[in-house]
Amino acid sequence: MSIDRETFERATEDELRDVSVPDQVLAFLAAYRDRAFKATEIARQLDIDPDTVSTALTRLKSRALVEHKSAYWALTSDADRLQSSADYERATRLFNEQLGPEDRDDWEAHAPAEPHPSVVSDEDTEDDTS
Template identity: 65%
Template sequence: MSIDRETFENTSEDELTELSVPDQVLGFLVAHDDRAFQAREIAAQTDPDESAVSTALTRLKGRGLVEHKATYWAVTTDDDRLRSYSGYERATALYNERLGRENKDEWQEHAPEEPHPSLEDTE
């Protein structure tokens, strides 16, 4: 994806660097820390394909940052471990910058009663 010259000149290198796949996956799971997802669901909601997401999840599990049960993945509940991950702070900051800080109370107020059909298990 290209950017305009003004953005190129006025944006720091850190801001222009894309998030790594593990950072994207972890950022997604942190933003949805009350749920567990299948790899294909995470891939559908983020940029990387399912294969890249699966690899990232395995690496994040090895670092103790995500938990795995059957075909589902969730972010760890160990906040200290999360904060110790160097990509966590950067991913959180970039997601907050792009999307704004999440207010879970506001989100819950507008959340649908039923999950989106794309999040339902079709198997």
């Protein structure tokens, strides 16, 4: 599988060894940004299980990084969306390296007992109108 030149320049050897399936799919679609592919073709080209590729494509679509029409998938044409996703992933990787990955149990242990004042339930709204 090929990667774009920017990834090649900024990534460490460890990062290049451990490229995730969604990243591989994105890189493939970026390399052929003027085309759309069926999931099975992407899987065959990357030598990855088709079900794994389909799952990755669905997740990438939910993040608005790929577009889907009929049986075909393509990289989003929204360059700003792609850049903001890449920036977020770089920042997350940097923070995880410096501070360690987040622990959901720690977040829940420190969560306030009461909801934030900006969070209004339907019940609260009904009380205000009575």
